[in-house]
Amino acid sequence: xxxxxxxxxxxxxxxxxxxxxxxxxxxxxxxxxxxxxxxxxxxxxxxxxxxxxxxxxxxxxxxxxxxxxxxxxxxxxxxxxxxxxxxxxxxxxxxxxxxxxxxxxxxxxxxxxxxxxxxxxxxxxxxxxxxxxxxxxxxxxxxxxxxxxxxxxxxxxxxxxxxxxxxxxxxxxxxxxxxxxxxxxxxxxxxxxxxxxxxxxxxxxxxxxxxxxxxxxxxxxxxxxxxxxxxxxxxxxxxxxxxxxxxxxxxxxxxxxxxxxxxxxxxxxxxxxxxxxxxxxxxxxxxxxxxxxxxxxxxxxxxxxxxxxxxxxxxxxxxxxxxxxxxxxxxxxxxxxxxxxxxxxxxxxxxxxxxxxxxxxxxxxxxxxxxxxxxx
Amino acid sequence: xxxxxxxxxxxxxxxxxxxxxxxxxxxxxxxxxxxxxxxxxxxxxxxxxxxxxxxxxxxxxxxxxxxxxxxxxxxxxxxxxxxxxxxxxxxxxxxxxxxxxxxxxxxxxxxxxxxxxxxxxxxxxxxxxxxxxxxxxxxxxxxxxxxxxxxxxxxxxxxxxxxxxxxxxxxxxxxxxxxxxxxxxxxxxxxxxxxxxxxxxxxxxxxxxxxxxxxxxxxxxxxxxxxxxxxxxxxxxxxxxxxxxxxxxxxxxxxxxxxxxxxxxxxxxxxxxxxxxxxxxxxxxxxxxxxxxxxxxxxxxxxxxxxxxxxxxxxxxxxxxxxxxxxxxxxxxxxxxxxxxxxxxxxxxxxxxxxxxxxxxxxxxxxxxxxxxxxx
Numbered sequence: 001x002x003x004x005x006x007x008x009x010x011x012x013x014x015x016x017x018x019x020x021x022x023x024x025x026x027x028x029x030x031x032x033x034x035x036x037x038x039x040x041x042x043x044x045x046x047x048x049x050x051x052x053x054x055x056x057x058x059x060x061x062x063x064x065x066x067x068x069x070x071x072x073x074x075x076x077x078x079x080x081x082x083x084x085x086x087x088x089x090x091x092x093x094x095x096x097x098x099x100x101x102x103x104x105x106x107x108x109x110x111x112x113x114x115x116x117x118x119x120x121x122x123x124x125x126x127x128x129x130x131x132x133x134x135x136x137x138x139x140x141x142x143x144x145x146x147x148x149x150x151x152x153x154x155x156x157x158x159x160x161x162x163x164x165x166x167x168x169x170x171x172x173x174x175x176x177x178x179x180x181x182x183x184x185x186x187x188x189x190x191x192x193x194x195x196x197x198x199x200x201x202x203x204x205x206x207x208x209x210x211x212x213x214x215x216x217x218x219x220x221x222x223x224x225x226x227x228x229x230x231x232x233x234x235x236x237x238x239x240x241x242x243x244x245x246x247x248x249x250x251x252x253x254x255x256x257x258x259x260x261x262x263x264x265x266x267x268x269x270x271x272x273x274x275x276x277x278x279x280x281x282x283x284x285x286x287x288x289x290x291x292x293x294x295x296x297x298x299x300x301x302x303x304x305x306x307x308x309x310x311x312x313x314x315x316x317x318x319x320x321x322x323x324x325x326x327x328x329x330x331x332x333x334x335x336x337x338x339x340x341x342x343x344x345x346x347x348x349x350x351x352x353x354x355x356x357x358x359x360x361x362x363x364x365x366x367x368x369x370x371x372x373x374x375x376x
Numbered sequence: 377x378x379x380x381x382x383x384x385x386x387x388x389x390x391x392x393x394x395x396x397x398x399x400x401x402x403x404x405x406x407x408x409x410x411x412x413x414x415x416x417x418x419x420x421x422x423x424x425x426x427x428x429x430x431x432x433x434x435x436x437x438x439x440x441x442x443x444x445x446x447x448x449x450x451x452x453x454x455x456x457x458x459x460x461x462x463x464x465x466x467x468x469x470x471x472x473x474x475x476x477x478x479x480x481x482x483x484x485x486x487x488x489x490x491x492x493x494x495x496x497x498x499x500x501x502x503x504x505x506x507x508x509x510x511x512x513x514x515x516x517x518x519x520x521x522x523x524x525x526x527x528x529x530x531x532x533x534x535x536x537x538x539x540x541x542x543x544x545x546x547x548x549x550x551x552x553x554x555x556x557x558x559x560x561x562x563x564x565x566x567x568x569x570x571x572x573x574x575x576x577x578x579x580x581x582x583x584x585x586x587x588x589x590x591x592x593x594x595x596x597x598x599x600x601x602x603x604x605x606x607x608x609x610x611x612x613x614x615x616x617x618x619x620x621x622x623x624x625x626x627x628x629x630x631x632x633x634x635x636x637x638x639x640x641x642x643x644x645x646x647x648x649x650x651x652x653x654x655x656x657x658x659x660x661x662x663x664x665x666x667x668x669x670x671x672x673x674x675x676x677x678x679x680x681x682x683x684x685x686x687x688x689x690x691x692x693x694x695x696x697x698x699x700x701x702x703x704x705x706x707x708x709x710x711x712x713x714x715x716x717x718x719x720x721x722x723x724x725x726x727x728x729x730x731x732x733x734x735x736x737x738x739x740x741x742x743x744x745x746x747x748x749x750x751x752x
Contacts, residue, residue: 039708302451312422331711332420
């Protein structure tokens with residue numbers, strides 16, 4: 001994997017770049033649709049590629065490890081072949097899911113014991129076995145095991161947790177170096193900056209991680225409930241420390257407005273369930289603001305789902321029809337809203353990249369920031 | 377609407393034909409995917425048209441009347457515009473749904489009173505208002521209001537019910553003749569033969585209905601639990617009486633094997649929820665037999681969903697992946713299985729038509745009848 005900085009914005013810290021992987025190039029800034037269990041919910045791989053124009057998708061080690069399990073993914077020849085997706089894939093280490101989904105967690109230096117949210121079975125994730133699992137899954141970019149601290153989080157807990165996260169980081173990198181990719185393309189590993197909302201911890205973590213000279217660096221533990229200004233402040237602080245010549249990945253962010261602000265702070269990669277999960281609840285993001293399509297006001301609105309949208313669904317269906325599908329609990333409702341939202345997110349980052357390259361990002365972002373949060 | 381007989385099979389009573397409607401031609405024999413509430417569940421209209429190659433889809437007056445309601449469909453400019461489907465649509469009168477979905481039904485000569493399965497609200501369907509509703513919905517082919525008798529059904533009840541069904545038929549035709557299509561294309565109305573499993577009632581009904589010189593004729597009240605041989609016997613009996621120069625529509629049938637047998641008896645049009653509903657439960661129909669994709673045996677089978685399939689999903693995904701999606705309760709599971717099954721059904725009737733035209737239908741059907749029912 002390598003990263004080329006194509007253009008730095010003059011007015012903000014935004015950058016346009018190009019990541020090269022064994023499964024093709026990724027133009028940054030980029031948004032990565034979340035395909036938790038090997039499927040971006042309610043959309044075909046063909047449409048993720050050809051309609052949404054996604055360049056990379058996410059998988060979750062936690063989910064894939066539990067189901068279908070590593071044996072099946074190895075037998076399939078890796079995750080790309082298993083799910084039928086030829087472009088890059090990134091897998092989260094499972095750290096976040098262990099904290100958000102499981103019960104009876106026991107965390108110690110060795111690793112984290114937990115019970116599956118599916119059947120209650122007991123499992124142990126260690127820095128080493130999480131790397132082994134990700135070798136088998138075979139994503140182009142794999143993540144280290146970390147502890148994602150909640151918000152709020154006591155300083156002492158955050159400090160102790162960070163110490164463990166850093167030790168796990170060392171062990172993950174060691175295991176990664178001592179093992180080879182199983183399939184015929186390279187894998188890259190990204191370390192993750194933690195430290196909750198504490199500046200000194202974040203600085204310490206960013207410096208520690210920056211020294212690893214990894215092929216990319218991630219920021220975790222944000223967008224977990226802290227005030228939005230705090231999220232931007234920490235992101236800014238950390239971006240100023242992380243290497244400029246490597247892509248920066250802000251994990252789990254966010255709304256369309258969050259995406260643009262994060263790009264302005266120097267973030268290159270983002271992922272979030274918001275466009276897909278909120279789609280399934282009837283929330284549509286557009287250039288002009290947010291639509292709750294279940295609202296009565298849309299029942300007689302026969303205009304297209306989004307006249308400015310880039311997905312085929314935007315002109316193929318009307319708002320009134322989409323509302324009807326939601327009210328009638330039709331599966332097609334989730335399918336249309338998902339395609340729309342993902343296409344909008346991918347359009348947004350593509351547009352941001354264009355604006356960075358032509359030098360108009362700052363003014364465009366300022367205008368968009370007002371539009372994106374309107375309630376239509 | 378008009379119907380042209382293209383070819384009559386020499387060995388069976390099968391026919392190849394062509395129905396012309398205001399929304400394009402339909403090559404018969406044809407299978408019509410069921411789009412109950414204005415959506416064929418779990419598939420985009422684009423894919424129904426371009427991937428499945430459906431030529432006509434069904435809507436249900438009962439569902440559309442309750443939700444979104446006739447005001448919205450009229451304001452949209454009719455059902456085609458409302459749902460974004462440019463090919464022909466047929467609407468069931470709602471008779472069947474009233475009997476299968478509602479509570480506190482009261483049937484008398486005037487019509488049928490029932491409570492909505494959605495909110496318990498009270499409604500009355502009469503022969504007249506069901507035609508009015510279907511004028512507003514605007515399907516290319518509309519159906520008369522009938523009583524679909526259950527199985528088993530006492531002779532006396534079936535006889536009384538048939539008398540009402542015939543009276544309602546008269547009133548439906550009268551109302552249809554006294555009203556005009558609302559949109560700029562013609563509508564056709566099909567009467568429905570009833571009479572349960574009683575040959576004398578079926579003969580009486582088929583003769584009564586044949587005399588109407590309708591643009592097409594339907595057979596209802598079959599595939600409701602009676603022995604399969606009885607279904608074929610009644611279908612055969614009725615087909616021998618119904619006009620040859622008009623299309624014959626067997627309502628609610630059936631499995632792939634049922635489809636071929638019905639075609640051999642002279643049926644031109646069929647609809648059924650089996651391919652879509654069973655898809656959502658993990659049952660796949662193929663040329664070589666039936667797959668329950670949830671079975672353990674598929675977990676390591678990385679061969680395509682169906683190598684002989686015509687949908688894009690058949691080669692884009694593996695059996696093991698599809699099984700994983702079902703086990704993981706992913707929406708994509710229903711999407712893949714639905715596309716596969718509908719494509720298979722449409723392939724099956726297209727192939728049947730070819731075989732009728734080239735004179736090899738009988739032998740082909742004999743071979744297929746054995747294959748289709750295998751459990752894989």
